[in-house]
Amino acid sequence: MKLLVNSEPDQPSWDQAILRHPEGNLLQSWAWGEFQQSLGHPIWRLRVVGDQHETLAQLLAIKLSLGFGKFIVYTPREVLINSSAPLQNQQQAMGLIVAGLRDIAKNERVVLWRTDPPLKNSDTTALSIYKKLGFAKSRRSVQPRVNWVVDVSAGVNNILAAMKPKTRYNIRLAEKHGVKVVVSKNPEDIRIFNQLNKETSIRDRFIPHSDNYYKKQLELLGRSGELELLIAYLDNIPLAATLVSFFGNKATYLHGASSDQHRELMANHAIQWQGLVEAQARGCATYDFGGIDFNNEHPSWAGITRFKQGFGGKEVEYVGTLELPISPLWYRLYKILRGH
Numbered sequence: 001m002k003l004l005v006n007s008e009p010d011q012p013s014w015d016q017a018i019l020r021h022p023e024g025n026l027l028q029s030w031a032w033g034e035f036q037q038s039l040g041h042p043i044w045r046l047r048v049v050g051d052q053h054e055t056l057a058q059l060l061a062i063k064l065s066l067g068f069g070k071f072i073v074y075t076p077r078e079v080l081i082n083s084s085a086p087l088q089n090q091q092q093a094m095g096l097i098v099a100g101l102r103d104i105a106k107n108e109r110v111v112l113w114r115t116d117p118p119l120k121n122s123d124t125t126a127l128s129i130y131k132k133l134g135f136a137k138s139r140r141s142v143q144p145r146v147n148w149v150v151d152v153s154a155g156v157n158n159i160l161a162a163m164k165p166k167t168r169y170n171i172r173l174a175e176k177h178g179v180k181v182v183v184s185k186n187p188e189d190i191r192i193f194n195q196l197n198k199e200t201s202i203r204d205r206f207i208p209h210s211d212n213y214y215k216k217q218l219e220l221l222g223r224s225g226e227l228e229l230l231i232a233y234l235d236n237i238p239l240a241a242t243l244v245s246f247f248g249n250k251a252t253y254l255h256g257a258s259s260d261q262h263r264e265l266m267a268n269h270a271i272q273w274q275g276l277v278e279a280q281a282r283g284c285a286t287y288d289f290g291g292i293d294f295n296n297e298h299p300s301w302a303g304i305t306r307f308k309q310g311f312g313g314k315e316v317e318y319v320g321t322l323e324l325p326i327s328p329l330w331y332r333l334y335k336i337l338r339g340h
């Protein structure tokens with residue numbers, strides 16, 4: 001068993017290992033690493049292979065600024081452990097990953113390693129491995145702890161039937177009033193998304209990513225067909241736009257924006273319906289709407305939670321964000337500065 005860092009894997013073999021895992025995720029894909037690099041974030045691709053060169057663990061790690069000349073290592077929704085391997089091998093592979101990342105971090109001014117693995121509270125074996133290696137639950141969340149997921153494997157009629165009546169009505173209302181949704185093949189149309197996103201951020205009072213963030217994301221992930229830009233129009237007027245990813249058998253709604261005009265025409269319902277149709281046509285099993293409010297942890301998400309739940313589906317709860325101190329002194333100071 002040995003650890004490989006930024007060596008040997010190519011895109012097909014890297015992504016195949018992700019896709020073989022039941023919780024394989026876009027955020028650990030090769031293209032996501034390329035996207036992060038395009039934003040100026042250093043990355044490391046770590047892989048543990050066994051005696052037969054089988055992949056036992058794999059990790060995309062991203063270096064992000066913490067301020068004051070310090071950094072964190074972030075591993076989003078990572079797929080680390082090959083659960084089909086013997087437990088002893090799983091533990092050893094995880095240990096190699098942690099030791100390897102610690103060695104890297106020594107010269108990178110890294111304070112902590114933050115991760116939000118795709119694990120449920122019932123995944124006690126995997127969680128025990130994290131805890132033995134020093135990870136602890138964080139109060140800070142990066143990825144949502146509870147997502148809303150729709151089964152799209154059974155066909156569009158079944159998807160419609162599982163929706164709430166008001167949602168079906170709004171989809172038909174948009175269609176009746178001439179709202180048309182197109183899948184844009186022109187990367188320059190990201191300008192439409194960015195303009196709508198500015199309107200949305202002012203209306204909903206949030207700080208969006210930079211225009212360049214969405215532009216790079218569409219350029220790099222759209223090139224391989226892993227990301228699509230959907231735009232809802234009334235005649236030639238764009239009313240809504242979304243970025244939807246397709247990775248393996250999972251579709252994920254990443255970002256959405258809408259105009260202040262003609263909100264009564266329900267363009268947001270029309271564009272999400274088209275996203276579900278696209279996912280089903282591509283052979284996806286699920287469409288992940290992303291985060292929802294859970295136990296009133298995000299009261300401001302109440303409206304968007306009701307909207308997402310109207311499309312049918314179920315909630316999927318994860319364990320949340322875990323942290324591992326890399327520099328104990330700086331980590332203690334960091335926790336004091338952030339208030340816990």
